[in-house]
Amino acid sequence: MAVWSLLAVNSLSLGGLLFLLSAGFSLIFGLMRIPNLMHGSFFMLGAYLGASLLQRGYNFWFAALAASAAMVVIGGLVERLLLRRLAGQELAQVLLTLGLSFVIADLCLMIWTGDPIQPATPAQLGGGVRTLGMFFPIYRLAIIGIAVAIALGLWVLIDWTRLGAMIRAGVDDAPMARVMGIQVSRLFTAVFCIGAALAAFAGVMGSPFLSVYPGLDADMLPLALIVVILGGAGSLLGALVGSFIIGLLYNFGQAMFPDLAYVILFLPMVLVLILRPQGLLGRVQT
Amino acid sequence: MTSNPGRTGFVLLLLAILATLPLWMTSLYYVNIASQILFWAVFALGLNVLVGYGGLVSLGHAGLFGFSGYVAALLMVNGYSHAAALPAAIIGTLLMTAVFAALALRSTGISFLMITLALGQILWGIAYRWADVTRGDNGVNVAGRPSPFGIDLTEPRAFYVAVFITFILCLLSMLALVRSPYGASLRGTRDQPRRMRALGFNVWMIRFIAFLFSGFWTAVAGILFIYYNQFISPQVMALQTSAEALLMVISGGTATLAGPVVGAAIVVIMKNVVSAYVERWNMVLGIIFVLIISFMPEGLVPGTARLWRSMMGRRRAAKMPLGLKVAGEGSR
Amino acid sequence: MSALTVNGLCKSFGGLHVTRNVHLNVEPGERRLIIGPNGAGKTTLFNQITGDLKPNSGAISLLGKDITKVPPRLRAHLGLARTYQIITLFPRDTILRNVTLALLGLSKLRWNPFVPLDRQTALMEKAEEALGRVGLAGLKDRPLAETSYGERRRVEIAMALAQDPKVLLLDEPFAGLSADERHGIAKLLASIPRDVTMVMIEHDMDVALDFADRITLLHFGEVIVEGSRAEVVADPRTREVYLGA
Structure with missing residues (x-):
């Protein structure tokens, strides 16, 4: 019983982390029609930057925000200087992000070497709570809380603000949005930066229990991919649902079939492809 | 196909040089490099069927390539003969390709790329995590190469000849495909899938067959790969390998026969040169990707020709978009 | 009926x-x-x-x-055959090749990966005949990209006619x-x-x-x-x- 509820908490916290990662991925995909294959790199680079700041004694939250801010700059530069040049050539853009992901992976290897880094959980969130005879790590609970808060924030942003209305218009029909006078290209930059920042933030948040190592990018990217195929591109709710499904599957799969846990993650994706190719909450485009 | 006698002569001369390479090349190091180029070229030609002629960009081919290698390697390690392991690897990979195709061909364009990427990762995950069967990160050692007709392929020159013959067969099959009615149908589904449907073509089936054809040569290349390296590990199935193969296809120029071969030569040579000096192959791979896509999107062969023309001031040839044409949805 | x-x-x-x-x-x-x-x-x-x-x-x-x-x-x-208002042809191929594709659509040959398409004389003759019906016999080897708008309309019709449709x-x-x-x-x-x-x-x-x-x-x-x-x-x-x- 205790094991199961701990598993549930772990699942939810991994789900929360995946949501932070894939919300941006999904928005970028919905708006720009490209899977950003650098998304795992943003996650890893954020985690490395955060880990370096932590090693220098900075506060955990400062490290997380600084890493996100750095990624806003990097994401913005990539979008403005490189992706922009290939506007309308989606395949070229995807391959460009793929190429850049290799460059970033190798740069990280150069700077931080191949040894994994495992930052400590922030002091104020160490330990756990004991209720109903069970022990829950506070940090995991905090991640769930933060993910829910950010999900709410994104929901408000998308559904209630002007920027959000423009993003929705762009996701629905980019040419139409352009006709209506929305500067779609600025929107691309904004969404790309938001996505990069969220991924980096998730990277720092996840680092105490995932640790930071070369190949973290390649581990995370497929997860974002599965979540978005599951939930449907451009749908935040879809990303949320997809993230928690994958979070649950990963932890329970790990507990029951450790050898095949990774493969099990892909099963819902395969099912969705067969039964509902547009994703659980994706709309059929007409 | 334009039959230009000059070009045909040039190609034949090149093939003659390649065929006689073991006779005049004294350094075994270069014989081995040539072997590498040719089996990577088989892989790239196989991928090009889908990418270049079908307009379906796969990022999951490393999974199929490695799958074939693993099936062959694991069977041999478990005591099966070469004669049993090779057909099993090819048939097994074809079945796996059929599964890939059935799932990935639910869509086209960028979604196709995403799905193949995810499918490739599943195979990588199996190789990496299912250590009881695959030996995980330790990889599988393959002892020995076969000796067809009593010729021992452990000798690098003999192995090169075997690879060369396979390469020629692959090239001939591509030549036949490109010129055949089926090849014309495949290119039609790339350019105008909806129109092709209205003309009576079964677009899905045409693509499915192209995927199988591509998977067949990918499987063959995977087998040559494990015989060459005598080793396979999950790294072979990683996204980098798919990206390398794709780089070979687009750097040389897609939807041509020479393109993937030139691309394979460029990538293999570069990889060997770079690795000899620094450890930074992945960075170089990434940078080449970015440079080619940004500045020579149509591929090196046509791209160099364009730059040459514009330098000679003959006419300012416009930069072409990425030499890849992605098959569209076409269902509406 | x-x-x-x-x-x-x-x-x-x-x-x-x-x-x-x-x-x-x-x-x-x-x-x-x-x-x-x-x-x-x-x-x-x-x-x-x-x-x-x-x-x-x-x-x-x-x-x-x-x-x-x-x-x-x-x-x-x-x-059933149709022509399109927005011309959807194969721009990199010749006029003849475009019509050949239309013929292939209804021919078993379309699955054949072994024989060269150029040597399918019966098919080629049928394609040329269809081009003759729309008055384009002389332009058969011209790449589609180099044809006029009116000529492309004719190619569209030739492709439809080549299929011997009952309803067009x-x-x-x-x-x-x-x-x-x-x-x-x-x-x-x-x-x-x-x-x-x-x-x-x-x-x-x-x-x-x-x-x-x-x-x-x-x-x-x-x-x-x-x-x-x-x-x-x-x-x-x-x-x-x-x-x-």
Whole structure:
């Protein structure tokens, strides 16, 4: 019983982390029609930057925000200087992000070497709570809380603000949005930066229990991919649902079939492809 | 196909040089490099069927390539003969390709790329995590190469000849495909899938067959790969390998026969040169990707020709978009 | 037995009804003109007949066979061919190759990966014959990218004719052509024998009037008037739709 509820908490916290990662991925995909294959790199680079700041004694939250801010700059530069040049050539853009992901992976290897880094959980969130005879790590609970808060924030942003209305218009029909006078290209930059920042933030948040190592990018990217195929591109709710499904599957799969846990993650994706190719909450485009 | 006698002569001369390479090349190091180029070229030609002629960009081919290698390697390690392991690897990979195709061909364009990427990762995950069967990160050692007709392929020159013959067969099959009615149908589904449907073509089936054809040569290349390296590990199935193969296809120029071969030569040579000096192959791979896509999107062969023309001031040839044409949805 | 029957066809996108309970009955050998202003749902109707779009309800039959659920490629095999308003050809190939592809669509050869396409003399001759019928025999080796707009329209028609269709759907074959070119296309269409049933969409009534045995007027997805040429022209509702009176 205790094991199961701990598993549930772990699942939810991994789900929360995946949501932070894939919300941006999904928005970028919905708006720009490209899977950003650098998304795992943003996650890893954020985690490395955060880990370096932590090693220098900075506060955990400062490290997380600084890493996100750095990624806003990097994401913005990539979008403005490189992706922009290939506007309308989606395949070229995807391959460009793929190429850049290799460059970033190798740069990280150069700077931080191949040894994994495992930052400590922030002091104020160490330990756990004991209720109903069970022990829950506070940090995991905090991640769930933060993910829910950010999900709410994104929901408000998308559904209630002007920027959000423009993003929705762009996701629905980019040419139409352009006709209506929305500067779609600025929107691309904004969404790309938001996505990069969220991924980096998730990277720092996840680092105490995932640790930071070369190949973290390649581990995370497929997860974002599965979540978005599951939930449907451009749908935040879809990303949320997809993230928690994958979070649950990963932890329970790990507990029951450790050898095949990774493969099990892909099963819902395969099912969705067969039964509902547009994703659980994706709309059929007409 | 334009039959230009000059070009045909040039190609034949090149093939003659390649065929006689073991006779005049004294350094075994270069014989081995040539072997590498040719089996990577088989892989790239196989991928090009889908990418270049079908307009379906796969990022999951490393999974199929490695799958074939693993099936062959694991069977041999478990005591099966070469004669049993090779057909099993090819048939097994074809079945796996059929599964890939059935799932990935639910869509086209960028979604196709995403799905193949995810499918490739599943195979990588199996190789990496299912250590009881695959030996995980330790990889599988393959002892020995076969000796067809009593010729021992452990000798690098003999192995090169075997690879060369396979390469020629692959090239001939591509030549036949490109010129055949089926090849014309495949290119039609790339350019105008909806129109092709209205003309009576079964677009899905045409693509499915192209995927199988591509998977067949990918499987063959995977087998040559494990015989060459005598080793396979999950790294072979990683996204980098798919990206390398794709780089070979687009750097040389897609939807041509020479393109993937030139691309394979460029990538293999570069990889060997770079690795000899620094450890930074992945960075170089990434940078080449970015440079080619940004500045020579149509591929090196046509791209160099364009730059040459514009330098000679003959006419300012416009930069072409990425030499890849992605098959569209076409269902509406 | 009718060549083409459409029965109670309905189609909507979201809340927009683009086809409303359309009935159509085209006799073998008939020349039917479907007119209507832009946005009347003419091309949407064609797309449902060819199977590119699935109707929400209603039935379509071709030569007495219900084809409502038959996939587009098989409708071609049953004798249905169409031309497109927006030209969708294969720009990198020659005119001849374009027509050859149309022939391949109905030939078993299309699965053959072994023989060179260029040596399929029977197929090539048939393609050249189709090009001869549209007056393009002399241009067969010209890459499509180097042809004029009017020539491409002819290639479209040649591709459709090459398939020996029983029912031919023509989507605004005169659109964007000069008066001369239009005249040429009209002559070409008139030369097609009566064993081919033809249905043509046109939004400009005057251009295609001579073509028609019967005319159907479509407006906002609905059949407003149907009858002989004279009846439709004389009908006040036609004037209403076209003049907004």
